[in-house]
Amino acid sequence: MGNTSSMLTQYDIEEVQEHCNNTFSQQEIVSLYQRFCQLDRNSGGFISADEFLSVPEFAVNPLSQRLFRMIDGLNFKEFVAFLSAFSSRATLQHKVEFIFKVYDSDGNGKVAFSDLLDVLRDLTGQFISEQQRELVLTQVLEEAGYKKDSLLVMSDFMKILGNTGLKMEVEVPVD
């Protein structure tokens, strides 16, 4: 009787909440679970890159290809953890870390000039030439006191982005 589909127990929800440092309320996790099941079309328990691409609004995003590295094959816990950076309860540190991870493609904790260039290329496509991109990047790096061959680490990102009033919030629809 009643609605038995997609029922998470209190244990499940608390476990997921703990995994994402309580950035989402229980209601939000229930909503996210429904969304997860919807995106996971073949009910495999994880969402593949192709399933993410079936959302056109995501597929047209300039950074979608880059995000694949982080989202391909996520199970529900990882899915929530991935989205937790966008919660209004997430700390600034958490959000900046997320951005840092997007840049740090090889995951070695350092962002090189080429990483910066890659992201800028994703964002601007064919509308700025490669030389111009390099020029722009070198220029702003030098103005901020870095050099072209300096490797940026997390604390640099925190220094650069920490006081910009980062607005990176997504509201989870709760019914």
Added chain:
Amino acid sequence: MSNLISSSPSEMDLLDRPNIEDYLPSDSIHQQQPITKLKLRDLLDISPTLTEAAGAIVDDSFTRCFKSNPPEPWNWNIYLFPLWCLGVVVRYGILFPGRVLILTLGWIIFLSCYIPVHVLLKGHDKLRKRLERALVELICSFFVASWTGVVKYHGPRPSARPKQVFVANHTSMIDFIVLEQMTAFAVIMQKHPGWVGLLQSTILESVGCIWFNRSEAKDREIVTRKLREHVEGADNNPLLIFPEGTCVNNHYTVMFKKGAFELGATVCPIAIKYNKIFVDAFWNSRKQSFTTHLLQLMCSWAVVCDVWYLEPQKIKPGETAIEFAERVRQIISVRAGLKMVPWDGYLKYSRPSPKHRERKQQNFAESVLRQLEEK
């Protein structure tokens, strides 16, 4: 991974779409900051784009269009439960066999009249056409009766005239049956496999229906040519097109294909709204076959729906086919209480064109260049 994106439709398809940007909240696209000197943090801060991506993962308007609504359970308390059980017994034990009987009877009557008419009246084309038309309407009435269709028609009943085309929103193949029982429309439809395909190629072809295959690019030209010929013919059945090209769950309308709107014919909009109290009439072709869908309808209490024949529309001077299509979509959406979304329904089968991404890239690139000049 990139081939997933670039395998999107050809140039021709791109022209077929309104601008998605017209619908999306403007602040997500035009980030018109006051022009200041470009700083490192402006380039490093990719949070707006990331927020958009995460927002689309959490919720998006496209997926909502094709979400079937699960039946509302009302068997949740001890008093209602026996009643609900009684309902199940009545629906499956009495209504369903009765309806199968009605449908079988309908088919027997239909076929025993149709075959002689089709074979014997070879010389008398006019009479044959009229009789066949009436018979197709008859069998559709039997179909509607087999799910106790409670259909309310509003507005004038369409008549066969040249130079007009009817367009309707699309929820299920039963839309066609519901409309066909009143008027023998000639319909443009996707070619289906199985018994539906057999009906399409034998009986429905005689009413002048046109079939195509969504994935065949060359079918597009053939259909366009056939459409024009059909609309010009004076004695042809009125033409019915579902310009969404795919079934939507009757809460939203996806973009209309412009084909129906560039024939130079008068467009007569039809709005169809299903009442979901007994059953959800949305045919989710990914999840169920048409046969299961029909069985589901036949096992429910009734299919309740409203059909509005709306004011005929002509293309305004200076209006493009796409603008015209959007205007008609607006009219239908308002009448049937549907929300308009900017997506092409064919995105169910393919990926969005790179054009939309390029638009975003261009915006960002321009803002970077603008800031750079400001020294």
